[in-house]
Amino acid sequence: MRSGRQLAYDYLKDTVLSDPSMQGQFVNEQTLADEIGVSRTPIREALLLLAAEELVQLVPKRGAYVAPISGREIRELFELRGVVECYAATRAVELDEVPLETMRAELAAQAAVDGDRAREFIEHDHRFHAALVRAVGNDMLTKTYEGLRARQVRAGVEALLGSDDRKQAVLAEHQAIVDALAARDAAAATAAIEIHLKATRQVLLTA
Structure with a gap:
């Protein structure tokens, strides 16, 4: 308890x-x-x-x-996410442990979120990425990533509210990540992750 x-x-x-x-x-x-x-x-x-x-x-x-999240915090958050998530994608492919079923389920649930439920949409976003990190089987890496959750969710909701077309863009970016992982193409997966993170970071920094 x-x-x-x-x-x-x-x-x-x-x-x-x-x-x-x-x-x-x-x-x-x-x-x-x-x-x-x-x-x-x-x-x-x-x-x-x-x-x-x-x-x-x-x-x-x-x-x-x-305190409001600063530009420096945004840049550092997304830099760290990029390091962790790109490593996770590469390692999961190497280990043949890509959690495609879980990631596809989170993507489908995310796509089903309608209206102004930005928080729910971003919760699925976090679980989508966290599933990939967990798949590596490194507990310390997983704990480090989970430690970013509060900042990640807050930043994600802000980005969603700050751009009218961000929801559809996120879904397309997630699909590109899944497609690359399904093809066991680590280079394409890391490139897709970097594009996704850069797009969200840009929305936040220009808001």
Whole structure:
């Protein structure tokens, strides 16, 4: 059974901090405590952990502040994603462990998301890429990638909301990645990943 601190940490990281509308806002400890069903102490403990990860800033007498994602953070995030995901594609092909069934299922689910459900669309986006990273079988690599999740989801939602045609572009870019992996063409897969990440990064940096 997860502790109150772990519940608070997971909720903050997976729900609150990945929400673009929280950028530039202070976290309301009491509201979160009520939503999760814990006291304010676990909330504060979780915020200390998140501050250590630089996901929030603790401001004296004000509380935890969710700073807007900066251009530098965007560039660094996508640079790191490129390194991890391109390595994962190459290694998965080498090991013959490409998770095509899972990736195709996530792509199909993503394509079925309609309306303004940007968060749901990007959750499938994350699982699409994470499946490839997990396939390599390197636990440390997987944990490193999962540590990017809050920033990745927030950036993805922002990019989706910042460009009218980004949804269809993402689906086409994901399909290109799947097609290259299905052909066991590591070079084409890494090129498709790089094109995909560059396109999202560009939307964010020009928004």
